Amino acid sequence: MDNAFKVEVRAAWLERVVVNGTDLVSAPEPLKNDRSFLLEAVQRTKASWLLKLCSEELQEDAELAKEVDELAGTGLIFTYYENFDCFQHMRKFFMATGASVPGGEAYDEVMEVLEETDGGSATVWFGDTPVFGFAANNGEWIHPPYECGRDYKPVPAANSEREPMWHSDVESRKGSFTPEAESRHPCWCCHWLREVRKKHEEGAVIGCAISNIYYPSWVDKYGAASSELSDAAAEEFGLRKEQFRNGRPENWGKGMIRVSRRGQSWQFSREAPVHPHTRKPLGEGCRWERQALDGMGFAVYAFFMP
Known part of the structure; x- marks a missing residue:
């Protein structure tokens, strides 16, 4: 040669x-x-x-x-964002963990697929146990990408000196309620951050999905969709704009995205649909997870499809 x-x-x-x-x-x-x-x-x-x-x-x-x-480097990396099967193949060849997967009706099936492969997922689930979420104080306080100090700590009495992170209900699959003073509850975000870092320390490559469209048919079957939020939508709904240290793909949250696989391709809407109950674009929790992952001290690989 x-x-x-x-x-x-x-x-x-x-x-x-x-x-x-x-x-x-x-x-x-x-x-x-x-x-x-x-x-x-x-x-x-x-x-x-x-x-x-x-x-x-x-x-x-x-x-x-x-x-x-x-x-x-560190933060979210979008090199293979539009590739249909890159993350799927990664999970076949080495330990790759899905650390962020949008919810919705397709969530359970996405998680089943992830758990069948090396690395699984970094999701934490408390079921009927009431937990603190990623936002408090009517959305003014957002959980930082590190331990916040609420996890199983006594809830301070409600007063003007109490930190904004305590101005929050706790939620479970059974419902939500305002926690009583001195009661203790887990902080879901703190547990999730620990789980992601634990997976990374175990040698897993950390992945982040921006939609729950594992198969194109899931768009009609489950209403699976994107969670991209454009700057215009963020302004319209009073939400934080999505910015990442390595930038983001062009036309984020707008128009269509073409996802390719070995000569085949599919088009999907990039805009997060509005939830009929919250009246906000789907994926609020996922967008918090993306910001937290972008602040990690290692690279996290983002894909449109899980």
């Missing part, structure tokens, strides 16, 4: 990996053991998990792993 052909093959495989990182599994062994190829691919994609698809020799190189993490 002459040098010109090697360069051509290398360039072709690099472009394949930029389109779908999991294609690296099928690359020639010399490329999967090529340090410079990996670093260029990570620089182009910010996908530190590409290292997990390389040779054992590269995977065991601690200095290389550090360099790869530095190239990837």
Whole structure:
């Protein structure tokens, strides 16, 4: 194999990996053991998990792993956002955890799919136990991306000196109520943040879904939809605009998105539909999760589909 052909093959495989990182599994062994190829691919994609698809020799190189993490950076990364099956394949090849999945009627089936694969999900569920949520004080206080101090702590008596985070009902699947002074309740957000960090420490790649459309048919079957919020919609509904440290895909929350898979493609609305009861765009909790994930000290990979 002459040098010109090697360069051509290398360039072709690099472009394949930029389109779908999991294609690296099928690359020639010399490329999967090529340090410079990996670093260029990570620089182009910010996908530190590409290292997990390389040779054992590269995977065991601690200095290389550090360099790869530095190239990837932190916060939400949208490189493969419009790819239909990238996250699905990631879960087949290594431990990848779904840390944020929009709710709705499709939620249970999405969770079933996630739990069948390595990494599962980072969702926490309290069932009938009343918990604090991500917002308080009529939406003026939003849970930070770190422990807030409410988790199982005595609720202070209601007065003007009480911190805004305590001005909140607690909720369960049975309903909601105002907690009594000195009562103790879990903070769902604190538990979720711990679970996400625990999964990352265990070696999982953290993923974030922006819709609950696992299959295109779910749009009609479950009313599955996007949770993207455009700036215009945020202003209309008095919500916080979605901004991320690495930017966000063009036309966020507007028009249609084309999601591709091996020569096939589907179009979905990018706009979060308005919930008939709350009269706000779907995905309020997911949008809080996205902001929290964007503030993590490691890379989190965002996909339109789970």
